[in-house]
Amino acid sequence: MQAQPQSIIGTLSPIAILFFLAFVGVTLGITYWAAKRTKNAAQFYAAGGGITGFQNGLALAGDYMSAASFLGIAGLVSLKGYDGLIYSVGWLVGWPIVMFLISEPLRNLGKYTLSDVVAFRLKHKPVKTAAAVGSLVTVLFYMTAQMVGAGTLIKLMFNLPYESAILIVGVLIICYVLFGGMLATTWVQIIKAVLLLGGATVLVFLTLKQVGFSYPKLFSEAVRLYSPKFLEPGGLITKPLDAFSLGLALMFGTAGLPHVLMRFYTVPDAREARKSVFYATGFIGYFYILTVTIGFGAAILVGKTFITSIDAGGNMSALALAEHLGGGPFLGFLAAVAFATILAVVAGLTLAGASAVSHDLYVGVFRHGKAKNDLEEMKVAKAATVGIGVIAILLGLLFQKQNVAFMVGLAFAVASSANFPALAMSIMWKRFTTAGAVWSMYTGLTVAVVLIALSPTVFEDVFQAGHVKSRAAAVATLARFDGYAKDSAKALADLQPKVAALTAELAAPGLNPKIRDSKAKDLQVTQADLTLLQGGNFAVALSDAKAAKAKADGEVSAAPFPMKNPGIFSIGAAFLVGILVSLFKREEEAEEKFEAEKVRTYVGIGAEGSASH
Amino acid sequence: MSSKTAHQILDDPEFLKLVRQKNAVTVVLTIVELVLYFGFIALIAYNKPFLAERVSAGSSITIGIPIAVGVIFLSWLLTGIYVFWANNKYDAMVKSVRERMGR
Structure with a gap:
């Protein structure tokens, strides 16, 4: 059943280009349509609150289903079997936490960003500054991983020069966000999510057809070709503490991702917000089950040897399987979808980064919470979009030769350590103070970044890559x-x-x-x-x-910090410092405001404005 | 909102009941999710042989596979339970409190 070593992966396929151009054409059309509906700040940041729960569920899922998770997890499963499945579970479990702990208060207390919520009853200037720094760092790390991944993938898939790939991605995302704001970004995300879910479903259908639509047959083939060990937990998780630490970062990191949390403001009310998380979790869970099936399918139908001969990390396994089962046209389609995925995810990140600069820093800090007028905020937001887009291009070019796989982990570590603890404590704990929030955020950020820099992943694999x-x-x-x-x-x-x-x-x-x-x-x-x-x-x-x-x-000198994931320490430190500093000195005003905040958190009184702006 | 209305609501027995119920649901569901996921991680860390057992004699499928898929499915189901509760029960309670407060 295994494939012959003939493949057009890595050659410029006209079909892939055609599909990709069609996607770009449609999304630019949508951007033109959205531009006419994006005239004020609320429309720019939150699509005027006019997205339905179902649409937002798709868009949330789209934000989360990056090319890295599609190609990466399928690759991991195809090479490591069960260990890849373990990994995919971790990416899903943050969503219930977002739903139970974050969604309601976020929706009721904030306007556009997570720092609105952290700063709700605290002193705006220092808290918004710290929250914006945390958001920006998260976004930039995540973005670097996406951009470098984009350049490398496109080179691998289409044999296009790395620099041109980066420029294409950069220019397109600036267009989407600059002209179409959140409305265009959301629809780009929805289209991509539908294409990705649809493409993966077809690929799984074709795979299962080969084994008579029987999962037991799929797995017994895997065992026959490789070994029973292929379906057992292996070497991915050896140290329990490291495993718990990774789990914490994935779980609470999801609840601290600025581009995900921003989406809660695009729907009209809390009811739709909840529904959107339910849909998103369902789509993402379904997507991971598809991806895992694709991974096993690639292992048995294409074979590990062939997969690693195209890319040692296994990243091309899903595409190799698509070519094996559906030929050149299907490969071209999926390759174009993977490219579209990168575009959509980077567009979401750019908008989140721009909001941190314009809404949190410029308006929240520099203008003391009030822009001169709506037009001013829009102007700053658009300038910030271009700025962040250019930074994305520069990061992509700068880190071209670097191993950036760790940066997604770093983004999750920062999100779970700098953003999540302060957000949770601000919502839930009456005694939480401005000083506590600021210290908690900077501590979480510093500890996460420093420990990852000293961990084997960076200290050995990146700093001493040659050795x-x-x-x-x-x-x-x-x-x-x-x-x-x-x-x-x-x-x-x-x-x-x-x-x-x-x-x-x-x-x-x-x-x-x-x-x-x-x-x-x-x-x-x-x-x-x-x-x-x-x-x-x-x-x-x-x-x-x-x-x-x-x-x-x-x-090779050993890393000073032995664990791959610092989550347990960085999240712990952020909570501990936040609690200790808050207990050290009371903040009467913040405690008084907690009462009003409580009413607003639970019944939404006072939050009506955020839906109708 | 004036702080007077805020205090009125804060002392309102119906509001207090709503807060209690919301917290109870949130805490219980969060704990279930934590136990679900970290229980899975604990099995991987401390009892790999169990996950490597086959679901039945003659099958290639390991127990670990349905467990992993189960964690994904149950996590989704939990969000469904919350939405069902919140969109029916909770929203009704919120509506009632708001109406009585004249908002």
Whole structure:
């Protein structure tokens, strides 16, 4: 059932371009339509509160279903099996928390942003500044990961130069947000969500058709081709504390993402807001189940070897499966959807970033909460949009050669540590003070960023990328040699046919260039090993490999902070500092206002204005 | 809103009941979700062999698969329960309090 190593992935496919141009055409049309309906600040930030719960549910799901989660989780499942499924569960469980703890008060207390809510009964200037910093940092980290991912993916999918990809994304998102505001951003998100859910559904349908619409068959094939271990928890989670820490960051991070929380103001009332979270959770859960199925499908129908020969991280597994089952046109369609996904997510982030600058910082802090007039706020918001869009392009270009996978984790760490604790305490705890909020936010932000910088993910894999790479190579060589040492006769017998097979595959016409490269490297190594075993001094080579591994080990200095996820410490520190500082000195005014806030939080009295603006 | 009306509402028994009920529902559902997810994480961290067991003899499917899908499904169901409660019960209570306060 496995695919032949012919693939058009990585070549500029006219069908993909056609689909992509159609998407751009439609979304620009919507932007033109939305521009006529985006005349004041409320329309710009919140689409005038005129989105329905169902539409907003799709848009929320769209904000969350990034290309990274579609291609990344399918890839992870196709290579690691059950561990990928564990990962996808973590991305969903923040939504009930958003619903139960955040949605109601957020909706009733705020106007456009989460800092409106944190600052509701506290001193606006310091609190809004801190909240805007937290929001901006979250947005910029998330954005960097998306932009670099966009450039790399587009290069991988269409063979388009990285810089042009970044520029296309940057210019389009500025157009959407600048002219169409939240209304255009929401509709771009809705269209993309429908395309992504639809495309993934078709892909799952085609996959299940291959196994007679039987999940047991799908799984038994996976076990037959790989091993029973493929369906068991493996090495992803080894340290319990790290696992809990990741879980906390994913759960509370979702409840602190500015671009997600902003969407609560696009619906007319609390009732629609709740419904939208219910729809969003359903769509996202369905999407992850599809993605996991796609991952397993790719593993059994396309095969791990083929997937890793296109991209070592497995990111192309969903597209490889699409090509295998639906041919070039379906591949082109899905590749265009993946591109559209990136556009939509970055547009949402840009709007959230622009709101933090214009609504929180300019109006909330610089203008003491009141812009001269609506026109002024709009002007600032539009200038901020262009600014954030340009920053997105620059970040994409600046981090081109960097490994930025950690930045999504960092965005969630900051959201869960800087934004969520202050938001929760401001809503729920009467004694919470301005000083407590400010200290909590800056502590959460600093601890999260510093601990991640000192963690293995960044301190080793990013700062010492070269050494880590050579260590991995040394480990792989030694593992191979150890295998030969165990049974050299079998190794010799295995290597000879492998050389012949690889040579034959390389000679085949029309081989995808990426796969050719990976196979050529494989052949080179296999050939060298064979020569060594046949006539070389294997004992010397083995001891050399051991020495090389020991040397490579010594060159990587261990991360000072041993955990991959600092959540448990950074979230804990933000809560602890917020509580201690608040208890240290009372703030009478904030406590008095808590009464009024309580009425507004629970029954919405006083919040009517936010729906009709 | 003047603080007088605020205090009127704050002392209102119906408002107090509404706050109590809302908090109870929120706290219970949040705890259920936390137990659900962190229970799953605890199984992965401390009892991998259990998740690796097969659902039945001769099947390739591990217990871990329905459990993971179950966590996703139950999380969604919990949001559904909250929406159902809030859109029917809670909104009615809110409406009643607001009407009596003349708002």
